[in-house]
Amino acid sequence: xxxxxxxxxxxxxxxxxxxxxxxxxxxxxxxxxxxxxxxxxxxxxxxxxxxxxxxxxxxxxxxxxxxxxxxxxxxxxxxxxxxxxxxxxxxxxxxxxxxxxxxxxxxxxxxxxxxxxxxxxxxxxxxxxxxxxxxxxxxxxxxxxxxxxxxxxxxxxxxxxxxxxxxxxxxxxxxxxxxxxxxxxxxxxxxxxxxxxxxxxxxxxxxxxxxxxxxxxxxxxxxxxxxxxxxxxxxxxxxxxxxxxxxxxxxxxxxxxxxxxxxxxxxxxxxxxxxxxxxxxxxxxxxxxxxxxxxxxxxxxxxxxxxxx
Amino acid sequence: xxxxxxxxxxxxxxxxxxxxxxxxxxxxxxxxxxxxxxxxxxxxxxxxxxxxxxxxxxxxxxxxxxxxxxxxxxxxxxxxxxxxxxxxxxxxxxxxxxxxxxxxxxxxxxxxxxxxxxxxxxxxxxxxxxxxxxxxxxxxxxxxxxxxxxxxxxxxxxxxxxxxxxxxxxxxxxxxxxxxxxxxxxxxxxxxxxxxxxxxxxxxxxxxxxxxxxxxxxxxxxxxxxxx
Numbered sequence: 261x262x263x264x265x266x267x268x269x270x271x272x273x274x275x276x277x278x279x280x281x282x283x284x285x286x287x288x289x290x291x292x293x294x295x296x297x298x299x300x301x302x303x304x305x306x307x308x309x310x311x312x313x314x315x316x317x318x319x320x321x322x323x324x325x326x327x328x329x330x331x332x333x334x335x336x337x338x339x340x341x342x343x344x345x346x347x348x349x350x351x352x353x354x355x356x357x358x359x360x361x362x363x364x365x366x367x368x369x370x371x372x373x374x375x376x377x378x379x380x381x382x383x384x385x386x387x388x389x390x391x392x393x394x395x396x397x398x399x400x401x402x403x404x405x406x407x408x409x410x411x412x413x414x415x416x417x418x419x420x421x422x423x424x425x426x427x428x429x430x431x432x433x434x435x436x437x438x439x440x441x442x443x444x445x446x447x448x449x450x451x452x453x454x455x456x457x458x459x460x461x462x463x464x465x466x467x468x469x470x471x472x473x474x475x476x477x478x479x480x481x482x483x484x485x486x487x488x489x490x491x492x493x494x495x496x497x498x499x500x501x502x503x504x505x506x507x508x509x510x511x512x513x514x515x516x517x518x519x520x521x522x523x524x525x526x527x528x529x530x531x532x533x534x535x536x537x538x539x540x541x542x543x544x545x546x547x548x549x550x551x552x553x554x555x556x557x558x559x560x561x562x563x564x565x566x567x568x569x
Numbered sequence: 570x571x572x573x574x575x576x577x578x579x580x581x582x583x584x585x586x587x588x589x590x591x592x593x594x595x596x597x598x599x600x601x602x603x604x605x606x607x608x609x610x611x612x613x614x615x616x617x618x619x620x621x622x623x624x625x626x627x628x629x630x631x632x633x634x635x636x637x638x639x640x641x642x643x644x645x646x647x648x649x650x651x652x653x654x655x656x657x658x659x660x661x662x663x664x665x666x667x668x669x670x671x672x673x674x675x676x677x678x679x680x681x682x683x684x685x686x687x688x689x690x691x692x693x694x695x696x697x698x699x700x701x702x703x704x705x706x707x708x709x710x711x712x713x714x715x716x717x718x719x720x721x722x723x724x725x726x727x728x729x730x731x732x733x734x735x736x737x738x739x740x741x742x743x744x745x746x747x748x749x750x751x752x753x754x755x756x757x758x759x760x761x762x763x764x765x766x767x768x769x770x771x772x773x774x775x776x777x778x779x780x781x782x783x784x785x786x787x788x789x790x791x792x793x794x795x796x797x
Contacts, residue, residue: 288575289575291575292574292575292576295572295574296574296575303575306576307579309582310579310580310582313582328586329625329626329628330626373585374585374586375585375586376585377584377585377586377591377628377631377647377648378584378585378645379582379583379584379585379643379645380582380583380584380585381579381580381581381582381583382580382581382582382583382588382592382697382698383578383579383580384578384579385588385697386583386585386586386587386588386591386592387587414579415575417578417579418575418578418579421573421578421579422573422575422578425573425577425578426573430578430697431696431697433696447578483623483626484623484626484627485586485626485627486585486586486587487586557625557626558625
């Protein structure tokens with residue numbers, strides 16, 4: 261019988277890695293080849309195309325910044341871009357290194373490009389689309405990554421995404437922001453760890469450390485828009501992913517195994533009130549500032565329909 | 570427990586800001602246009618539930634209209650869909666409304682028309698850019714256009730007469746095309762039958778025109794074009 265690359269949870273993913281003597285990214289590639297009619301070359305080409313979408317989106321927001329229709333976001337990409345541009349000058353004052361500032365830029369630029377209707381890659385969702393571009397943007401600079409390595413990062417991240425989607429959810433409406441930006445940071449942390457040559461086990465520890473840090477995070481977008489607080493959460497989430505990856509890189513292990521962390525995340529999502537699951541009825545959305553925006557946009561009745569969003 | 574593809578996680582490529590309210594909406598518009606299969610001069614959107622409440626902030630309106638003009642969810646022209654519609658002379662109306670509690674909160678009823686025909690379709694955006702079309706001209710259907718689907722979809726409407734389904738399946742049989750799945754609905758009001766068939770091989774435009782020439786077949790549409 262041919263080797264199987266199917267997995268549903270982290271334990272099975274590690275088994276497939278060890279049975280086939282492969283890193284996570286290669287198991288994910290073979291999983292997709294087994295599952296779809298596409299060839300290895302086609303899959304790789306599609307990932308390269310998606311990688312290009314990521315870079316084009318970041319560049320578009322940097323080169324041509326624009327306010328979103330709500331007016332809430334669009335101003336922060338230039339500020340972070342300036343931080344990267346003048347990093348040498350600012351190095352003594354800033355706390356984070358250049359890779360981290362670049363990661364925040366990549367993430368915020370992606371979010372601001374999404375908010376003004378630019379073309380983005382939903383990875384794993386539109387609301388959490390900034391984290392992976394952020395860490396790829398930052399790591400490319402720091403680690404001098406090749407295009408193939410960045411595609412490998414996308415594969416590693418996707419394997420973690422598959423596990424979370426199977427066991428919990430990637431949707432803010434179902435599980436809150438922990439399921440969106442939280443999942444994206446777990447995906448990114450594993451990718452950052454594996455691309456630096458660490459084992460699948462260590463990469464899963466990085467994913468656990470990142471996700472544990474995000475458990476309980478509410479989805480409370482002002483006006484129901486993917487803008488505030490989503491975009492900055494992606495920016496800081498990208499740096500969280502780097503922290504989790506560095507911790508794992510230095511040998512720190514998650515006390516709770518990845519599959520248990522994902523189940524805990526699902527359980528916390530089930531415990532969350534629907535008011536903080538993308539309905540804009542709680543949290544930051546219901547602050548005086550949030551309500552003023554909703555009023556200005558004519559969204560005051562946003563909660564009237566019980567099936568709203 | 571679902572089985573997720575790599576590209577369910579690393580995808581879709583889309584125009585922002587929302588996969589359910591923008592990308593899914595564009596896909597519903599594309600679907601409607603593909604089934605209408607002609608250039609509409611007028612389109613009416615009845616926006617149900619969340620679609621009716623937040624469509625402006627999420628550009629659901631531009632995405633739906635763009636979809637009706639054949640713009641895919643990743644087509645940057647969605648942002649300027651209103652301008653494109655004016656250029657093409659396509660009249661459009663958006664109206665928030667209520668289609669009933671049985672519908673998903675992100676649902677739209679699209680009415681397309683031109684001098685020759687008029688068609689009404691209902692579709693829902695069910696998350697992550699995935700959609701389901703639930704009604705065509707009052708017929709209940711279930712079309713997902715899922716990227717992972719490996720089959721092509723044929724939609725036909727015919728008069729309610731004996732032997733019509735045999736005509737359609739015979740037509741496919743003559744072309745050595747296997748049918749994987751099939752559903753038919755009867756609408757007593759209009760005395761018509763709508764069928765949706767999953768088939769293994771794509772039909773060409775000539776095939777579709779040939780099938781439409783058959784006595785009693787009112788229309789035949791293929792959804793290969795938006796299978797990705």
